[in-house]
Amino acid sequence: LGEELAGRAGIALENARLFGEATRAVSARDNLLSVTSHELRTPVTSLKLQLQMARRQLKAGKVEPAALERSLDISIKQVDRLNSLIEDLLNFSSVSAGKMRYHFARNDVAAIVSETLERHAESARIGKTPMKQTGLASLEAEVDPLRFGQVVENLVTNALKYGAGGPVELELREAGLDFTLRVRDQGIGIAPDKLNTVFERYERVGPTQGISGFGLGLYVSRAFVQAHGGTITVESTPGKGSCFTVKMPLRQGLA
Ligand SMILES: Nc1ncnc2c1ncn2[C@@H]1O[C@H](COP(=O)(O)OP(=O)(O)O)[C@@H](O)[C@H]1O
Ligand SMILES: [Mg+2]
Incomplete structure:
Protein backbone atom coordinates (compact mmCIF):
# COMPACT_ATOMS: atom_id res chain seq x y z
CA LEU A 1 0.00 0.00 0.00
CA GLY A 2 2.88 2.35 0.85
CA GLU A 3 4.33 1.81 -2.60
CA GLU A 4 0.92 2.33 -4.20
CA LEU A 5 0.46 5.63 -2.37
CA ALA A 6 3.96 6.77 -3.19
CA GLY A 7 3.27 5.90 -6.81
CA ARG A 8 0.06 7.95 -6.86
CA ALA A 9 1.71 10.88 -5.11
CA GLY A 10 4.43 10.68 -7.74
CA ILE A 11 1.85 10.79 -10.55
CA ALA A 12 0.05 13.74 -8.89
CA LEU A 13 3.35 15.62 -8.61
CA GLU A 14 4.21 14.84 -12.22
CA ASN A 15 0.75 16.04 -13.34
CA ALA A 16 1.16 19.26 -11.37
CA ARG A 17 4.57 19.77 -12.96
CA LEU A 18 3.20 19.17 -16.47
CA PHE A 19 0.29 21.50 -15.78
CA GLY A 20 2.70 24.18 -14.53
CA GLU A 21 4.83 23.78 -17.66
CA ALA A 22 1.82 23.96 -19.97
CA THR A 23 0.53 27.08 -18.22
CA ARG A 24 3.93 28.75 -18.52
CA ALA A 25 4.15 27.77 -22.20
CA VAL A 26 0.70 29.25 -22.88
CA SER A 27 1.51 32.48 -21.10
CA ALA A 28 4.88 32.74 -22.88
CA ARG A 29 3.04 32.23 -26.18
CA ASP A 30 0.36 34.81 -25.37
CA ASN A 31 3.05 37.26 -24.37
CA LEU A 32 5.01 36.57 -27.56
CA LEU A 33 1.90 37.10 -29.68
CA SER A 34 1.10 40.44 -28.07
CA VAL A 35 4.69 41.70 -28.29
CA THR A 36 4.87 40.48 -31.90
CA SER A 37 1.67 42.20 -32.99
CA HIS A 38 2.73 45.44 -31.37
CA GLU A 39 6.23 45.37 -32.88
CA LEU A 40 4.91 44.59 -36.37
CA ARG A 41 2.15 47.17 -36.26
CA THR A 42 4.44 50.11 -35.49
CA PRO A 43 6.34 50.09 -38.81
CA VAL A 44 3.16 49.25 -40.76
CA THR A 45 1.40 52.30 -39.28
CA SER A 46 4.31 54.56 -40.13
CA LEU A 47 4.56 53.11 -43.63
CA LYS A 48 0.89 53.73 -44.32
CA LEU A 49 1.19 57.32 -43.10
CA GLN A 50 4.11 58.01 -45.43
CA LEU A 51 2.28 56.48 -48.41
CA GLN A 52 -0.83 58.56 -47.66
CA MET A 53 1.29 61.71 -47.55
CA ALA A 54 2.86 60.91 -50.91
CA ARG A 55 -0.58 60.10 -52.36
CA ARG A 56 -1.99 63.46 -51.14
CA GLN A 57 0.88 65.36 -52.74
CA LEU A 58 0.22 63.66 -56.07
CA LYS A 59 -3.50 64.26 -55.88
CA ALA A 60 -3.08 67.96 -55.07
CA GLY A 61 -0.71 68.22 -58.03
CA LYS A 62 2.03 69.70 -55.83
CA VAL A 63 4.78 67.18 -55.62
CA GLU A 64 7.68 68.51 -53.60
CA PRO A 65 10.65 66.36 -54.53
CA ALA A 66 12.43 66.89 -51.20
CA ALA A 67 9.35 65.98 -49.14
CA LEU A 68 8.61 63.02 -51.38
CA GLU A 69 12.17 61.79 -51.06
CA ARG A 70 11.93 62.04 -47.28
CA SER A 71 8.69 60.04 -47.26
CA LEU A 72 10.26 57.37 -49.42
CA ASP A 73 13.39 57.24 -47.22
CA ILE A 74 11.22 56.69 -44.15
CA SER A 75 9.15 54.10 -46.01
CA ILE A 76 12.27 52.16 -47.02
CA LYS A 77 13.41 52.22 -43.41
CA GLN A 78 10.07 50.85 -42.20
CA VAL A 79 10.14 48.04 -44.76
CA ASP A 80 13.71 47.17 -43.63
CA ARG A 81 12.48 47.13 -40.06
CA LEU A 82 9.59 44.81 -40.90
CA ASN A 83 11.86 42.57 -42.90
CA SER A 84 14.34 42.17 -40.09
CA LEU A 85 11.58 41.49 -37.53
CA ILE A 86 10.11 38.79 -39.75
CA GLU A 87 13.57 37.32 -40.38
CA ASP A 88 14.18 37.10 -36.61
CA LEU A 89 10.85 35.31 -36.07
CA LEU A 90 11.42 32.82 -38.89
CA ASN A 91 14.94 32.00 -37.77
CA PHE A 92 13.87 31.72 -34.16
CA SER A 93 11.08 29.28 -34.96
CA SER A 94 13.43 27.05 -37.02
CA VAL A 95 16.18 27.15 -34.39
CA SER A 96 13.87 26.39 -31.47
CA ALA A 97 12.14 23.57 -33.35
CA GLY A 98 15.60 22.10 -34.08
CA LYS A 99 14.76 22.29 -37.79
CA MET A 100 17.63 24.46 -38.95
CA ARG A 101 19.73 22.71 -41.62
CA TYR A 102 23.24 23.91 -42.34
CA HIS A 103 25.02 23.73 -45.68
CA PHE A 104 28.72 24.28 -45.24
N1 LIG B 1 25.57 46.80 -30.11
C1 LIG B 1 24.80 46.81 -28.99
N2 LIG B 1 24.93 47.81 -28.07
C2 LIG B 1 24.18 47.83 -26.95
N3 LIG B 1 23.25 46.90 -26.64
C3 LIG B 1 23.08 45.88 -27.51
C4 LIG B 1 23.84 45.78 -28.73
N4 LIG B 1 23.44 44.66 -29.38
C5 LIG B 1 22.49 44.10 -28.60
N5 LIG B 1 22.25 44.82 -27.49
C6 LIG B 1 21.29 44.51 -26.41
O1 LIG B 1 21.02 43.12 -26.47
C7 LIG B 1 19.62 42.91 -26.69
C8 LIG B 1 19.42 41.66 -27.51
O2 LIG B 1 19.86 41.85 -28.85
P1 LIG B 1 19.09 41.08 -30.02
O3 LIG B 1 18.95 39.66 -29.59
O4 LIG B 1 19.76 41.34 -31.31
O5 LIG B 1 17.63 41.69 -29.94
P2 LIG B 1 16.94 42.99 -30.59
O6 LIG B 1 17.93 43.66 -31.50
O7 LIG B 1 15.76 42.46 -31.31
O8 LIG B 1 16.56 43.84 -29.43
C9 LIG B 1 19.12 44.20 -27.32
O9 LIG B 1 17.75 44.39 -27.10
C10 LIG B 1 19.97 45.24 -26.60
O10 LIG B 1 19.42 45.49 -25.33
MG1 LIG C 1 19.03 42.43 -33.06
Missing part, protein backbone atom coordinates in the same frame (compact mmCIF):
# COMPACT_ATOMS: atom_id res chain seq x y z
CA ALA A 105 30.87 25.24 -48.20
CA ARG A 106 34.03 27.24 -48.87
CA ASN A 107 33.13 30.90 -49.10
CA ASP A 108 34.87 34.26 -49.09
CA VAL A 109 33.69 35.48 -45.68
CA ALA A 110 35.13 38.96 -46.32
CA ALA A 111 32.80 39.23 -49.31
CA ILE A 112 29.80 38.18 -47.17
CA VAL A 113 30.74 40.93 -44.69
CA SER A 114 31.05 43.60 -47.39
CA GLU A 115 27.74 42.55 -49.02
CA THR A 116 26.01 43.00 -45.66
CA LEU A 117 27.57 46.45 -45.26
CA GLU A 118 26.46 47.41 -48.77
CA ARG A 119 22.89 46.40 -47.97
CA HIS A 120 22.97 48.85 -45.07
CA ALA A 121 24.77 51.63 -46.91
CA GLU A 122 21.47 53.41 -47.54
CA SER A 123 20.29 53.45 -43.91
CA ALA A 124 23.82 54.33 -42.78
CA ARG A 125 23.72 57.29 -45.18
CA ILE A 126 20.31 58.41 -43.92
CA GLY A 127 21.46 58.09 -40.29
CA LYS A 128 24.88 59.62 -41.12
CA THR A 129 26.60 56.63 -39.52
CA PRO A 130 30.09 55.92 -40.86
CA MET A 131 30.62 52.18 -41.42
CA LYS A 132 33.90 50.59 -42.40
CA GLN A 133 35.38 47.17 -42.96
CA THR A 134 38.95 46.57 -41.82
CA GLY A 135 41.37 43.63 -41.65
CA LEU A 136 41.42 40.96 -44.35
CA ALA A 137 39.89 41.96 -47.70
CA SER A 138 39.44 38.32 -48.63
CA LEU A 139 39.35 35.11 -46.57
CA GLU A 140 38.23 31.62 -47.51
CA ALA A 141 36.39 29.69 -44.79
CA GLU A 142 33.98 26.79 -44.64
CA VAL A 143 30.67 28.33 -43.53
CA ASP A 144 26.97 28.21 -44.26
CA PRO A 145 26.88 31.50 -46.20
CA LEU A 146 23.22 32.20 -45.46
CA ARG A 147 23.52 31.66 -41.70
CA PHE A 148 26.88 33.38 -41.37
CA GLY A 149 25.41 36.27 -43.36
CA GLN A 150 22.51 36.48 -40.92
CA VAL A 151 24.88 36.63 -37.96
CA VAL A 152 26.72 39.55 -39.60
CA GLU A 153 23.38 41.11 -40.49
CA ASN A 154 22.16 40.98 -36.90
CA LEU A 155 25.39 42.40 -35.49
CA VAL A 156 25.35 45.26 -38.01
CA THR A 157 21.66 46.00 -37.37
CA ASN A 158 22.34 46.05 -33.63
CA ALA A 159 25.34 48.35 -34.08
CA LEU A 160 23.11 50.69 -36.09
CA LYS A 161 20.22 50.47 -33.59
CA TYR A 162 22.23 50.77 -30.39
CA GLY A 163 25.28 52.57 -31.78
CA ALA A 164 23.91 56.08 -31.14
CA GLY A 165 24.86 57.12 -34.67
CA GLY A 166 28.58 56.69 -33.98
CA PRO A 167 30.99 54.92 -36.32
CA VAL A 168 30.68 51.15 -36.80
CA GLU A 169 33.70 48.98 -37.62
CA LEU A 170 33.81 45.38 -38.83
CA GLU A 171 37.21 43.75 -38.53
CA LEU A 172 38.06 40.37 -40.02
CA ARG A 173 41.20 38.45 -38.90
CA GLU A 174 42.71 35.01 -39.19
CA ALA A 175 43.62 33.40 -35.85
CA GLY A 176 45.36 30.03 -36.19
CA LEU A 177 42.73 27.48 -37.26
CA ASP A 178 39.98 30.07 -36.71
CA PHE A 179 38.91 33.43 -37.99
CA THR A 180 37.43 36.27 -35.98
CA LEU A 181 34.95 38.94 -36.92
CA ARG A 182 34.69 41.90 -34.54
CA VAL A 183 31.82 44.36 -34.78
CA ARG A 184 32.51 47.55 -32.83
CA ASP A 185 30.23 50.47 -32.14
CA GLN A 186 30.46 53.58 -29.97
CA GLY A 187 26.90 53.48 -28.72
CA ILE A 188 24.95 53.00 -25.51
CA GLY A 189 26.89 49.91 -24.38
CA ILE A 190 25.74 47.11 -22.08
CA ALA A 191 25.92 46.96 -18.26
CA PRO A 192 28.53 44.44 -16.99
CA ASP A 193 25.91 42.21 -15.32
CA LYS A 194 23.90 41.95 -18.59
CA LEU A 195 26.71 40.82 -20.87
CA ASN A 196 25.54 37.20 -20.84
CA THR A 197 21.82 38.01 -20.67
CA VAL A 198 21.80 39.56 -24.16
CA PHE A 199 22.28 36.12 -25.74
CA GLU A 200 19.16 34.70 -24.06
CA ARG A 201 15.88 34.66 -25.97
CA TYR A 202 13.49 37.60 -25.55
CA GLU A 203 16.08 39.46 -23.48
CA ARG A 204 16.42 43.14 -24.24
CA VAL A 205 18.46 45.19 -21.81
CA GLY A 206 18.99 48.88 -21.14
CA PRO A 207 16.98 51.63 -22.85
CA THR A 208 15.35 49.81 -25.79
CA GLN A 209 12.06 51.77 -25.85
CA GLY A 210 11.38 53.05 -29.33
CA ILE A 211 13.97 50.71 -30.87
CA SER A 212 12.29 47.83 -32.67
CA GLY A 213 13.21 44.23 -31.87
CA PHE A 214 12.13 40.97 -30.25
CA GLY A 215 15.33 40.20 -28.38
CA LEU A 216 15.82 37.11 -30.56
CA GLY A 217 18.65 38.14 -32.89
CA LEU A 218 21.58 37.35 -30.60
CA TYR A 219 19.95 34.12 -29.40
CA VAL A 220 19.62 32.93 -33.00
CA SER A 221 23.09 34.25 -33.90
CA ARG A 222 24.64 32.28 -31.05
CA ALA A 223 22.85 29.11 -32.23
CA PHE A 224 24.18 29.67 -35.79
CA VAL A 225 27.74 30.33 -34.59
CA GLN A 226 27.69 27.28 -32.31
CA ALA A 227 26.47 25.11 -35.21
CA HIS A 228 29.73 26.14 -36.95
CA GLY A 229 31.70 25.05 -33.85
CA GLY A 230 32.35 28.68 -32.95
CA THR A 231 31.73 31.17 -30.17
CA ILE A 232 30.24 34.65 -29.88
CA THR A 233 31.21 36.99 -27.04
CA VAL A 234 30.84 40.64 -26.14
CA GLU A 235 32.87 43.29 -24.35
CA SER A 236 31.25 46.60 -23.55
CA THR A 237 31.49 49.81 -21.57
CA PRO A 238 28.16 51.50 -20.85
CA GLY A 239 28.00 54.85 -22.64
CA LYS A 240 31.17 54.13 -24.65
CA GLY A 241 30.26 51.24 -26.91
CA SER A 242 30.31 47.51 -27.51
CA CYS A 243 32.43 45.00 -29.34
CA PHE A 244 30.98 41.64 -30.40
CA THR A 245 33.47 38.94 -31.41
CA VAL A 246 32.51 35.94 -33.53
CA LYS A 247 35.16 33.23 -33.64
CA MET A 248 34.68 30.32 -36.04
CA PRO A 249 36.88 27.54 -37.42
CA LEU A 250 38.22 27.99 -40.96
CA ARG A 251 37.38 24.35 -41.70
CA GLN A 252 34.50 22.18 -40.53
CA GLY A 253 34.91 18.73 -39.01
CA LEU A 254 38.49 19.13 -37.78
CA ALA A 255 37.68 19.57 -34.08
Whole structure:
Protein backbone atom coordinates (compact mmCIF):
# COMPACT_ATOMS: atom_id res chain seq x y z
CA LEU A 1 0.00 0.00 0.00
CA GLY A 2 2.88 2.35 0.85
CA GLU A 3 4.33 1.81 -2.60
CA GLU A 4 0.92 2.33 -4.20
CA LEU A 5 0.46 5.63 -2.37
CA ALA A 6 3.96 6.77 -3.19
CA GLY A 7 3.27 5.90 -6.81
CA ARG A 8 0.06 7.95 -6.86
CA ALA A 9 1.71 10.88 -5.11
CA GLY A 10 4.43 10.68 -7.74
CA ILE A 11 1.85 10.79 -10.55
CA ALA A 12 0.05 13.74 -8.89
CA LEU A 13 3.35 15.62 -8.61
CA GLU A 14 4.21 14.84 -12.22
CA ASN A 15 0.75 16.04 -13.34
CA ALA A 16 1.16 19.26 -11.37
CA ARG A 17 4.57 19.77 -12.96
CA LEU A 18 3.20 19.17 -16.47
CA PHE A 19 0.29 21.50 -15.78
CA GLY A 20 2.70 24.18 -14.53
CA GLU A 21 4.83 23.78 -17.66
CA ALA A 22 1.82 23.96 -19.97
CA THR A 23 0.53 27.08 -18.22
CA ARG A 24 3.93 28.75 -18.52
CA ALA A 25 4.15 27.77 -22.20
CA VAL A 26 0.70 29.25 -22.88
CA SER A 27 1.51 32.48 -21.10
CA ALA A 28 4.88 32.74 -22.88
CA ARG A 29 3.04 32.23 -26.18
CA ASP A 30 0.36 34.81 -25.37
CA ASN A 31 3.05 37.26 -24.37
CA LEU A 32 5.01 36.57 -27.56
CA LEU A 33 1.90 37.10 -29.68
CA SER A 34 1.10 40.44 -28.07
CA VAL A 35 4.69 41.70 -28.29
CA THR A 36 4.87 40.48 -31.90
CA SER A 37 1.67 42.20 -32.99
CA HIS A 38 2.73 45.44 -31.37
CA GLU A 39 6.23 45.37 -32.88
CA LEU A 40 4.91 44.59 -36.37
CA ARG A 41 2.15 47.17 -36.26
CA THR A 42 4.44 50.11 -35.49
CA PRO A 43 6.34 50.09 -38.81
CA VAL A 44 3.16 49.25 -40.76
CA THR A 45 1.40 52.30 -39.28
CA SER A 46 4.31 54.56 -40.13
CA LEU A 47 4.56 53.11 -43.63
CA LYS A 48 0.89 53.73 -44.32
CA LEU A 49 1.19 57.32 -43.10
CA GLN A 50 4.11 58.01 -45.43
CA LEU A 51 2.28 56.48 -48.41
CA GLN A 52 -0.83 58.56 -47.66
CA MET A 53 1.29 61.71 -47.55
CA ALA A 54 2.86 60.91 -50.91
CA ARG A 55 -0.58 60.10 -52.36
CA ARG A 56 -1.99 63.46 -51.14
CA GLN A 57 0.88 65.36 -52.74
CA LEU A 58 0.22 63.66 -56.07
CA LYS A 59 -3.50 64.26 -55.88
CA ALA A 60 -3.08 67.96 -55.07
CA GLY A 61 -0.71 68.22 -58.03
CA LYS A 62 2.03 69.70 -55.83
CA VAL A 63 4.78 67.18 -55.62
CA GLU A 64 7.68 68.51 -53.60
CA PRO A 65 10.65 66.36 -54.53
CA ALA A 66 12.43 66.89 -51.20
CA ALA A 67 9.35 65.98 -49.14
CA LEU A 68 8.61 63.02 -51.38
CA GLU A 69 12.17 61.79 -51.06
CA ARG A 70 11.93 62.04 -47.28
CA SER A 71 8.69 60.04 -47.26
CA LEU A 72 10.26 57.37 -49.42
CA ASP A 73 13.39 57.24 -47.22
CA ILE A 74 11.22 56.69 -44.15
CA SER A 75 9.15 54.10 -46.01
CA ILE A 76 12.27 52.16 -47.02
CA LYS A 77 13.41 52.22 -43.41
CA GLN A 78 10.07 50.85 -42.20
CA VAL A 79 10.14 48.04 -44.76
CA ASP A 80 13.71 47.17 -43.63
CA ARG A 81 12.48 47.13 -40.06
CA LEU A 82 9.59 44.81 -40.90
CA ASN A 83 11.86 42.57 -42.90
CA SER A 84 14.34 42.17 -40.09
CA LEU A 85 11.58 41.49 -37.53
CA ILE A 86 10.11 38.79 -39.75
CA GLU A 87 13.57 37.32 -40.38
CA ASP A 88 14.18 37.10 -36.61
CA LEU A 89 10.85 35.31 -36.07
CA LEU A 90 11.42 32.82 -38.89
CA ASN A 91 14.94 32.00 -37.77
CA PHE A 92 13.87 31.72 -34.16
CA SER A 93 11.08 29.28 -34.96
CA SER A 94 13.43 27.05 -37.02
CA VAL A 95 16.18 27.15 -34.39
CA SER A 96 13.87 26.39 -31.47
CA ALA A 97 12.14 23.57 -33.35
CA GLY A 98 15.60 22.10 -34.08
CA LYS A 99 14.76 22.29 -37.79
CA MET A 100 17.63 24.46 -38.95
CA ARG A 101 19.73 22.71 -41.62
CA TYR A 102 23.24 23.91 -42.34
CA HIS A 103 25.02 23.73 -45.68
CA PHE A 104 28.72 24.28 -45.24
CA ALA A 105 30.87 25.24 -48.20
CA ARG A 106 34.03 27.24 -48.87
CA ASN A 107 33.13 30.90 -49.10
CA ASP A 108 34.87 34.26 -49.09
CA VAL A 109 33.69 35.48 -45.68
CA ALA A 110 35.13 38.96 -46.32
CA ALA A 111 32.80 39.23 -49.31
CA ILE A 112 29.80 38.18 -47.17
CA VAL A 113 30.74 40.93 -44.69
CA SER A 114 31.05 43.60 -47.39
CA GLU A 115 27.74 42.55 -49.02
CA THR A 116 26.01 43.00 -45.66
CA LEU A 117 27.57 46.45 -45.26
CA GLU A 118 26.46 47.41 -48.77
CA ARG A 119 22.89 46.40 -47.97
CA HIS A 120 22.97 48.85 -45.07
CA ALA A 121 24.77 51.63 -46.91
CA GLU A 122 21.47 53.41 -47.54
CA SER A 123 20.29 53.45 -43.91
CA ALA A 124 23.82 54.33 -42.78
CA ARG A 125 23.72 57.29 -45.18
CA ILE A 126 20.31 58.41 -43.92
CA GLY A 127 21.46 58.09 -40.29
CA LYS A 128 24.88 59.62 -41.12
CA THR A 129 26.60 56.63 -39.52
CA PRO A 130 30.09 55.92 -40.86
CA MET A 131 30.62 52.18 -41.42
CA LYS A 132 33.90 50.59 -42.40
CA GLN A 133 35.38 47.17 -42.96
CA THR A 134 38.95 46.57 -41.82
CA GLY A 135 41.37 43.63 -41.65
CA LEU A 136 41.42 40.96 -44.35
CA ALA A 137 39.89 41.96 -47.70
CA SER A 138 39.44 38.32 -48.63
CA LEU A 139 39.35 35.11 -46.57
CA GLU A 140 38.23 31.62 -47.51
CA ALA A 141 36.39 29.69 -44.79
CA GLU A 142 33.98 26.79 -44.64
CA VAL A 143 30.67 28.33 -43.53
CA ASP A 144 26.97 28.21 -44.26
CA PRO A 145 26.88 31.50 -46.20
CA LEU A 146 23.22 32.20 -45.46
CA ARG A 147 23.52 31.66 -41.70
CA PHE A 148 26.88 33.38 -41.37
CA GLY A 149 25.41 36.27 -43.36
CA GLN A 150 22.51 36.48 -40.92
CA VAL A 151 24.88 36.63 -37.96
CA VAL A 152 26.72 39.55 -39.60
CA GLU A 153 23.38 41.11 -40.49
CA ASN A 154 22.16 40.98 -36.90
CA LEU A 155 25.39 42.40 -35.49
CA VAL A 156 25.35 45.26 -38.01
CA THR A 157 21.66 46.00 -37.37
CA ASN A 158 22.34 46.05 -33.63
CA ALA A 159 25.34 48.35 -34.08
CA LEU A 160 23.11 50.69 -36.09
CA LYS A 161 20.22 50.47 -33.59
CA TYR A 162 22.23 50.77 -30.39
CA GLY A 163 25.28 52.57 -31.78
CA ALA A 164 23.91 56.08 -31.14
CA GLY A 165 24.86 57.12 -34.67
CA GLY A 166 28.58 56.69 -33.98
CA PRO A 167 30.99 54.92 -36.32
CA VAL A 168 30.68 51.15 -36.80
CA GLU A 169 33.70 48.98 -37.62
CA LEU A 170 33.81 45.38 -38.83
CA GLU A 171 37.21 43.75 -38.53
CA LEU A 172 38.06 40.37 -40.02
CA ARG A 173 41.20 38.45 -38.90
CA GLU A 174 42.71 35.01 -39.19
CA ALA A 175 43.62 33.40 -35.85
CA GLY A 176 45.36 30.03 -36.19
CA LEU A 177 42.73 27.48 -37.26
CA ASP A 178 39.98 30.07 -36.71
CA PHE A 179 38.91 33.43 -37.99
CA THR A 180 37.43 36.27 -35.98
CA LEU A 181 34.95 38.94 -36.92
CA ARG A 182 34.69 41.90 -34.54
CA VAL A 183 31.82 44.36 -34.78
CA ARG A 184 32.51 47.55 -32.83
CA ASP A 185 30.23 50.47 -32.14
CA GLN A 186 30.46 53.58 -29.97
CA GLY A 187 26.90 53.48 -28.72
CA ILE A 188 24.95 53.00 -25.51
CA GLY A 189 26.89 49.91 -24.38
CA ILE A 190 25.74 47.11 -22.08
CA ALA A 191 25.92 46.96 -18.26
CA PRO A 192 28.53 44.44 -16.99
CA ASP A 193 25.91 42.21 -15.32
CA LYS A 194 23.90 41.95 -18.59
CA LEU A 195 26.71 40.82 -20.87
CA ASN A 196 25.54 37.20 -20.84
CA THR A 197 21.82 38.01 -20.67
CA VAL A 198 21.80 39.56 -24.16
CA PHE A 199 22.28 36.12 -25.74
CA GLU A 200 19.16 34.70 -24.06
CA ARG A 201 15.88 34.66 -25.97
CA TYR A 202 13.49 37.60 -25.55
CA GLU A 203 16.08 39.46 -23.48
CA ARG A 204 16.42 43.14 -24.24
CA VAL A 205 18.46 45.19 -21.81
CA GLY A 206 18.99 48.88 -21.14
CA PRO A 207 16.98 51.63 -22.85
CA THR A 208 15.35 49.81 -25.79
CA GLN A 209 12.06 51.77 -25.85
CA GLY A 210 11.38 53.05 -29.33
CA ILE A 211 13.97 50.71 -30.87
CA SER A 212 12.29 47.83 -32.67
CA GLY A 213 13.21 44.23 -31.87
CA PHE A 214 12.13 40.97 -30.25
CA GLY A 215 15.33 40.20 -28.38
CA LEU A 216 15.82 37.11 -30.56
CA GLY A 217 18.65 38.14 -32.89
CA LEU A 218 21.58 37.35 -30.60
CA TYR A 219 19.95 34.12 -29.40
CA VAL A 220 19.62 32.93 -33.00
CA SER A 221 23.09 34.25 -33.90
CA ARG A 222 24.64 32.28 -31.05
CA ALA A 223 22.85 29.11 -32.23
CA PHE A 224 24.18 29.67 -35.79
CA VAL A 225 27.74 30.33 -34.59
CA GLN A 226 27.69 27.28 -32.31
CA ALA A 227 26.47 25.11 -35.21
CA HIS A 228 29.73 26.14 -36.95
CA GLY A 229 31.70 25.05 -33.85
CA GLY A 230 32.35 28.68 -32.95
CA THR A 231 31.73 31.17 -30.17
CA ILE A 232 30.24 34.65 -29.88
CA THR A 233 31.21 36.99 -27.04
CA VAL A 234 30.84 40.64 -26.14
CA GLU A 235 32.87 43.29 -24.35
CA SER A 236 31.25 46.60 -23.55
CA THR A 237 31.49 49.81 -21.57
CA PRO A 238 28.16 51.50 -20.85
CA GLY A 239 28.00 54.85 -22.64
CA LYS A 240 31.17 54.13 -24.65
CA GLY A 241 30.26 51.24 -26.91
CA SER A 242 30.31 47.51 -27.51
CA CYS A 243 32.43 45.00 -29.34
CA PHE A 244 30.98 41.64 -30.40
CA THR A 245 33.47 38.94 -31.41
CA VAL A 246 32.51 35.94 -33.53
CA LYS A 247 35.16 33.23 -33.64
CA MET A 248 34.68 30.32 -36.04
CA PRO A 249 36.88 27.54 -37.42
CA LEU A 250 38.22 27.99 -40.96
CA ARG A 251 37.38 24.35 -41.70
CA GLN A 252 34.50 22.18 -40.53
CA GLY A 253 34.91 18.73 -39.01
CA LEU A 254 38.49 19.13 -37.78
CA ALA A 255 37.68 19.57 -34.08
N1 LIG B 1 25.57 46.80 -30.11
C1 LIG B 1 24.80 46.81 -28.99
N2 LIG B 1 24.93 47.81 -28.07
C2 LIG B 1 24.18 47.83 -26.95
N3 LIG B 1 23.25 46.90 -26.64
C3 LIG B 1 23.08 45.88 -27.51
C4 LIG B 1 23.84 45.78 -28.73
N4 LIG B 1 23.44 44.66 -29.38
C5 LIG B 1 22.49 44.10 -28.60
N5 LIG B 1 22.25 44.82 -27.49
C6 LIG B 1 21.29 44.51 -26.41
O1 LIG B 1 21.02 43.12 -26.47
C7 LIG B 1 19.62 42.91 -26.69
C8 LIG B 1 19.42 41.66 -27.51
O2 LIG B 1 19.86 41.85 -28.85
P1 LIG B 1 19.09 41.08 -30.02
O3 LIG B 1 18.95 39.66 -29.59
O4 LIG B 1 19.76 41.34 -31.31
O5 LIG B 1 17.63 41.69 -29.94
P2 LIG B 1 16.94 42.99 -30.59
O6 LIG B 1 17.93 43.66 -31.50
O7 LIG B 1 15.76 42.46 -31.31
O8 LIG B 1 16.56 43.84 -29.43
C9 LIG B 1 19.12 44.20 -27.32
O9 LIG B 1 17.75 44.39 -27.10
C10 LIG B 1 19.97 45.24 -26.60
O10 LIG B 1 19.42 45.49 -25.33
MG1 LIG C 1 19.03 42.43 -33.06
